[in-house]
Amino acid sequence: MLKIGICGIGKMGSEITKRLLESNQTVALWNRTKNKIKELTEMGAKATRDLKELINVSEIIIIIMGDDNALDYVYKSPEGLKSMNLDGKIIIEMSTTSIDKIKSLEKVVNLSNGEFIECPVGGSTQPAREGKLLGLVAGNYDTFKKVEDLLKLICRRYEYLGDVGKGSAMKLAINLPLMIYWQSLGEALSITTNNGIDFDKSLDILMDSSGAAKIAHLKTKTISDGNNNRPNLKSSFSVSSSLKDMKLMIEEMEKLKKEFYVIKGATNYVQEAVEEGYSEQDASLLSVYISKKLNSQLQ
Template sequence: MKIGVCGTGRMGSAIAQRMMAVGHDIAVWNRNPAKTKPLVDAGAKLFASPAELVEGCDVVIVMLLNDAATEAVYRAPDGILKAKLSGKLMIDMSTIRPDSMKSNGGPVLQQGAGFVECPVGGSTAPAREGKLLGLVGGSNADVARAMPILEQLCRRIEHVGDLGAGSMMKLAVNLPLLVYWQALGEALTICKPLNLPPDRLIDILTDTSGAPAAMKGRGPVIARVLGGAPLGETAFGLNAATKDLACAVQFGASLHAELPVTASALACYEEAEAAGLGDADATAVSTRWSRRQGNA
């Protein structure tokens, strides 16, 4: 099957790699064409616009950073909505506000294409291994059509409702973990007087009921950074985490729901991003906070 991947950042590239590994014919488009080079070198076909990508493929997976990016890519003069969409299948895996997902998907459906949202839990390594958590919204018919592809990307797939429901669930999934990374930084701050070696400190904090599963993988990295090592590989960018928290706060406000802990964490992530850590892993918010002036 010819599958297009629209957006080849960290996650989009990992998804394209997975699709290539299981035997699909892959085509790609990205606003910065340089980011497609490793995929093109591996055999993917590069298209010049989102509209051309859609018309040249049977299925297109969209993986873009934020609401503004999806708005631009769907509605540009050469964007997705300018393509001949009838009969195509679009699978949007971006993490954006539910209202944005609905406003993007509605016109696609009106033109006779299938449209499924599937924002995912997991970072680049699970994406390459086909072990993501898929949170799906869409009609039963469209989801059934997308399922063979989703099963190659996800270890678990949950169809949680109509279009927009997957985005709601994804914001809920990300929120506690991102708040935890800030809380961890605060915990590290009050542990400073102990003068424990970083690896021992992180090992203790990991072996508690309050630690998320992600600490098993990211804890050793955090310990190394606390010990003076440079920031490691980015699995989930701090800029993406900031965006997700902002989406959660905005969506909560639309429901007249207060999210005070999330809003406080968002301010801390925004501070870290302003300090130049946007491209670092989201866990950099933890190590930065423990070293922040005023936390000595």
Template sequence: MKIGICGTGRMGAAIAQRVMAQGHDLTVWNRDRAKTQSLVDAGARHAESPAALVAASDIVIVMLLNDAAMQAVYHADNGLLKADLAGRLIIDMSTVLPETMVELGTAVTEAGGGFVECPVGGTVGPARDGKLFGLAGGSETDFARALPLLEQLCRRTEHVGKLGAGAAVKLAVNLPLMVYLQALAESLTLCKPLGLPPERLIDILADTPGAPPALKMRAADIVKLLVTGERAATQFSVSGGKKDLLTAVNYAKKLGTTLPVAASAAAVFAEAEAAGLGDTDVISGMPAFWSTRTS
């Protein structure tokens, strides 16, 4: 199959690697062309614009940073919506507001293309291994067309409803973990006067009912950062976590409700970002940030 990847940041590049590993013909585009070079070196082709990417592909996977990036890439003079979309399928895996998926997905279908939103749970490792968790929204027909490729990228794919539903569920999926990371940091802060070695304390906290699988899998990275200051390779950044929390908070406002815990956590994520930790891995960086801050 001819697959295009629009957006080759950490996750987009990892998904691209998986696509190539499955034997597909890959074309890539990114606003910063340098971020496509390693993929081109591995055998992918480079498209000069999002519209050119569509022209070269049967299916285009979109993985962009936020709502603003999506609006820019879809609506640009040479953007996705300026391409001949007839017969093409767009699978958008970005984590954004549901209304953004509805607006842009509707524009794609009105232009004769198919559109499935499928934001994914997982980081770069699962993306490379085809073990993401896909949360899809869109018509039954478009989802059925997307499913064979999604099954190569995801360990599980759930079709949760019409356009916008996938984005809403993705925000709900990300929220508890981001909040937990701040809660873990506060737990470490409570135990700081005890002088327990970080490896022992993390081991205790990981072996409790409240600990998510992420803590068990990434405990060593947290300990290393606490003990030596050495940062693990970033799989999902502090800035990305802040963006997802704020997106959830903003979506809640549109629903006429509030997310006070998420909003408080987002404020701390913003503080960590301002302290220069925006590109740090969120799972190790956030617990270490709060528990070691001096004021």
């Protein structure tokens, strides 16, 4: 039985923890805010006082944080990993961040005598709970083999890609078409509704076409409810998270000194949606936001 630590009990960290507990693993938890831990401790997880205790009681530590500020605290603060001896510990970094950032985190762990693997994942909360994530693994190959049994518990598929940074590059590439899709769906719905076709009927037909993204079929009710002013407040991936990832994509493209017009244009829509109160809504509701915005402009 593995001794696993989870650092970061957000939406994904919580569901990964539940999956591991249901797989009869020993799981310890640490989160900067303690109110998110209660349900998981009732399921059998051990809450730790601080990050140092989490490291001490764990062999493999999964870190999955929401932004770079949280990552800097975990890795680089006086209470963070840089101040610890990580000999015999393996860090699996699952956060979505930039390629430069992930490489800097690897250096912190290596300087503290630990082993480091990045494994950003494709999939949201439901696949996390069911052990059906897509793992994008990069780092030392021998370290990867040491954590492979753990990856089998939480991933339907995992791919070893090479050196650290390649996992983050693949994750941004996976997310980019999806970020654009919700917005193109909104524009498509604006065409139909402005020509007198019912929103829900339009959505249903679009979902039955070759143009529908794989995930879209899972979001039909969420989109319909959002259009009818009944938004589901429980999002699996929020608009604000989308904006964060899109800014990372643009950052990588600027490093390449290339112009990527599609993602830059799409980011403007998302920034507007955040400013108009969609920040914590499910990302699929960008389609509703854009459809309504365009319709109001055409009236």
